């Protein structure tokens with residue numbers, strides 16, 4: 337078993353929205369995260385959930401980083417987000433990483449995740465400008481669970497949350513056991 341942090345991206349109602357305005361990123365990631373955490377806990381992992389919905393977006397990010405860095409022995413931190421674009425055509429999941437340990441962790445998650453949410457040319461993307469990747473001490477990845485602005489991707493997050501969460505949890509389990 338491993339100690340894992342799950343960060344719910346953004347604060348309440350501050351994330352991206354579907355083009356019809358019905359769905360919001362923090363809300364969908366809260367639902368995905370709850371099922372990911374339940375599954376990882378059943379597998380025997382110790383999961384710490386970080387979410388500060390009452391703060392503004394920037395303070396949520398800063399508090400996520402400061403709280404994460406107070407926790408010792410974290411095998412992997414995972415931020416859950418959804419992508420957004422101006423048009424509905426952009427689709428597919430990808431995982432952002434910065435360090436080699438993050439890249440290795442992502443490599444265990446992307447194969448099944450990209451099958452469920454295809455569309456991106458690159459399934460793993462090195463990002464040097466994301467504070468949650470730069471400033472956390474533990475190995476960290478940020479999963480973009482498809483585009484909230486794409487109807488297919490948004491439908492999976494809304495109506496196939498269990499399948500999506502299972503894919504993510506199985507990938508995280510494989511990553512922390514590797």
Ligand SMILES: [Zn+2]
Pocket residue numbers: 345346351352361417418419
């Ligand atoms: Zn986001």
